[in-house]
Amino acid sequence: MADRLDTPKEARRSLLPKIRLDQDAFGKVSEGIARFMGTPRFLVWLSLFCLAWIAWNTWAPATVQFDKAALGFTALTLMLSLQASYAAPLILLAQNRQTDRDRVTMEQDRQRSERNLADTEFLAREMAALRIALNDVATRDFVRSEMRNLLEELVAEREADREAERDAERERDVEHDGVGGPREPRTGDVS
Structure with missing residues (x-):
């Protein structure tokens, strides 16, 4: 039994292959999508898409309609739900990345403030030394x-x-x- 505890486990094969993504590239894409979804242009395009969908499925001949108004535009509802289910995680991912950037920026600002404070204190000490020296002149x-x-x-x-x-x-x-x-x-x- 002691043999097993000091040896690492073998990697198990899963049925599904692991998907390796470049986190930075995926984050940039998700931020771009989230940024676009927060614009008035996106709202206009989504509204035009919904209006066209409803108009087509209301006034087009019954043979070419693919989402019946009698069924309450079920496909449109599913499409909008799908869009919302993808939008929420993309927005959260973009917020997390923004939080990380803000944290780095705050750390840099803190370091810059410490350097400025140290420089200011040094200059104040130098000014005091000059005043003392000038008293003897x-x-x-x-x-x-x-x-x-x-x-x-x-x-x-x-x-x-x-x-x-x-x-x-x-x-x-x-x-x-x-x-x-x-x-x-x-x-x-x-x-």
């Missing part, structure tokens, strides 16, 4: 004010140096001449 007004301050400091230092030179010169003169008297000309001075 000196503005034109700041640079001008710093240059003005440096210039004022340089001018003040030069004035201080000149004043210090004058003071040093006065001190030399005072030391040389005495405490406040007029200075005597030195041997190298020209007066």
Whole structure:
């Protein structure tokens, strides 16, 4: 008995051969038919067909009528039932294919939305980094004010140096001449 469980079953032959159909091709054909059946043109053609059927089987000679009005147009009823019995599965098949396409489209839209969100978040982070970096960058007004301050400091230092030179010169003169008297000309001075 254990031998049988680990061996696959042999393929059984059925009385009817299996019909292999290309699912995509069959789906496209069924969608085309379902799409056509949903148009006003189909309704007009079906109405004309029914009117012609009824007119032929009502007013044509009895020998050429094939669906008697006395029997309630049984063949026409059967034809319309047959058309409806094929239309319903074709419409369902077309709806299933449309549902599959919608599912794929929604998945692609979701992925695109995720990429857009990731891109937007990346750009927002980059913008924040740029703002932070720009806070550390000196503005034109700041640079001008710093240059003005440096210039004022340089001018003040030069004035201080000149004043210090004058003071040093006065001190030399005072030391040389005495405490406040007029200075005597030195041997190298020209007066």
